[in-house]
Amino acid sequence: xxxxxVVAGTALALALQTTxxxxxxxxxxxxxxVLVVVIYAALASGPVTGLFAGxxxxxxxxxxxxxxxxxxxxxxxxxxxxxxxxxxxxxFIVAQGPSRFVTFFIGTLxxxxxxxxxxxxxxxxxxxxxxxxxxxxxxxxxxxxxxxFQLAEFAPGAVERRRLNSxxxxxx
Amino acid sequence: MSLLDFRQRSGYLFLAVIxxxxxxxxxxxxxxxxVPVLEAVTFGAFSEAQRGTSSVVGAIRDVWNRYLALRAxxxxxxxxxxxxxxxxxxxxxxxxxxxxxxxxxxxxxxxxHTSLSxxxxxxxxxxxxxxxxxxxxxxxxxHGLSKDMAVIVPSGxxxxxxxxxxxxxxxxxxIDRNAAAGALIxxxxxxxxxxxxxEDTLRLDFVSEVxxxxxxxxxxxxxxxxxxxxxxxxxxxxxxxxxxxAYRRISVQPxxxxxxxxxxxxxxxxxQAALAATVGSTGAAK
Numbered sequence: 001x002x003x004x005x006v007v008a009g010t011a012l013a014l015a016l017q018t019t020x021x022x023x024x025x026x027x028x029x030x031x032x033x034v035l036v037v038v039i040y041a042a043l044a045s046g047p048v049t050g051l052f053a054g055x056x057x058x059x060x061x062x063x064x065x066x067x068x069x070x071x072x073x074x075x076x077x078x079x080x081x082x083x084x085x086x087x088x089x090x091x092f093i094v095a096q097g098p099s100r101f102v103t104f105f106i107g108t109l110x111x112x113x114x115x116x117x118x119x120x121x122x123x124x125x126x127x128x129x130x131x132x133x134x135x136x137x138x139x140x141x142x143x144x145x146x147x148x149f150q151l152a153e154f155a156p157g158a159v160e161r162r163r164l165n166s167x168x169x170x171x172x
Numbered sequence: 173m174s175l176l177d178f179r180q181r182s183g184y185l186f187l188a189v190i191x192x193x194x195x196x197x198x199x200x201x202x203x204x205x206x207v208p209v210l211e212a213v214t215f216g217a218f219s220e221a222q223r224g225t226s227s228v229v230g231a232i233r234d235v236w237n238r239y240l241a242l243r244a245x246x247x248x249x250x251x252x253x254x255x256x257x258x259x260x261x262x263x264x265x266x267x268x269x270x271x272x273x274x275x276x277x278x279x280x281x282x283x284x285h286t287s288l289s290x291x292x293x294x295x296x297x298x299x300x301x302x303x304x305x306x307x308x309x310x311x312x313x314x315h316g317l318s319k320d321m322a323v324i325v326p327s328g329x330x331x332x333x334x335x336x337x338x339x340x341x342x343x344x345x346x347i348d349r350n351a352a353a354g355a356l357i358x359x360x361x362x363x364x365x366x367x368x369x370x371e372d373t374l375r376l377d378f379v380s381e382v383x384x385x386x387x388x389x390x391x392x393x394x395x396x397x398x399x400x401x402x403x404x405x406x407x408x409x410x411x412x413x414x415x416x417x418a419y420r421r422i423s424v425q426p427x428x429x430x431x432x433x434x435x436x437x438x439x440x441x442x443x444q445a446a447l448a449a450t451v452g453s454t455g456a457a458k
Contacts, residue, residue, distance in 0.1 A: 047182050047186070048182050048185065051182065051185060051186055051189060055189055055193075070197055070200045070201060071196065071197075071200065072193045072194075072196035072197040072200070073197060075193055075196075076190065076193035076194070076197065079186075079189050079190065079193060080190070083182070083186045118197070122197070122201050
């Protein structure tokens, strides 16, 4: 069941990433929905789930962009981020908004460092020094991640409350 | 079952996935040398392992060879020490022979350039006291040596024979206080008499106050004493002073290093002055 959620979340994230993300900030991709899903899965289910989620999501993302890169770099970065985030989630209490924000923020920075570092090491391409873009994406991912957690936690309660309210007899 | 439970072994799983990614990436990328990164990384890692293994083996071998397997080294060292000592002795012998050969060569060269009849002799002893500067030659009257024969070396005049036994001769060095030789300044032809000053210096006496003599002038034998052939080097003027009398006081630095003499030439041919003196005395006797 968990695998299905991860696969579905990754597919949805990829769909959003390829269609909606570039319109969010005037063409600049400030949110990596796939990475948000990986970190979310890791925080919600632990390091092994984060590991598989990162591997799967990264591999798919790399495959879709195979013409411009090497398959495996994104997967490697997301695998590491997913696993380490899962470890953090099991070792520390990451249940509040600020701590989740920091986790998403640092996870995004780590992902960028891994991706850019491996690319530079292999001499694949010169990515320059995209500090601003990385920071913007870290903030964007953190906001989206925190919102996603809030929605996931409050949405079921809201539905239940709405259902209870609808069954309550009305006063004449 | 726990062996198959990935959740209990997430670290190994993580490592395996990372290695898989690295292999996947490496298979697609070539290194700067055109070799696939996977191959380059594998070779590089294995070569480091080889380097480490080689270092360990080399260290073990060094320890064995340098510290443990030294049983024969002591004997070998002793043998080498003996050979080295023997070689040093031989080297000194060869150096001595070389110096002697060079000295003899110079003597032969002088002998070839002079018309005088000479014979080479070796110095076998020096004077008994420092008051009398004499040396002893290994040749005597049986070799044709006689009293008042001149003794020279390539660099200049040494002295004269004062005593000739059958197989040895005593030579009075020119620096002896009782030695003297007719001399002249080669440049200005000013004449005088060189006498020994007792030390390793000479004195040129009876040079007129008006004579042209300066420091550095070459002093040679004049030949008028009937002993020393004319024109042989005595030394150079080292000091010129006015004595207040009729003659100057002139010091001469000898051309010959008297402290390092080993072989000399004895002039067998009588000088013209000696011959004239001999003829004069013979005529007077008649």
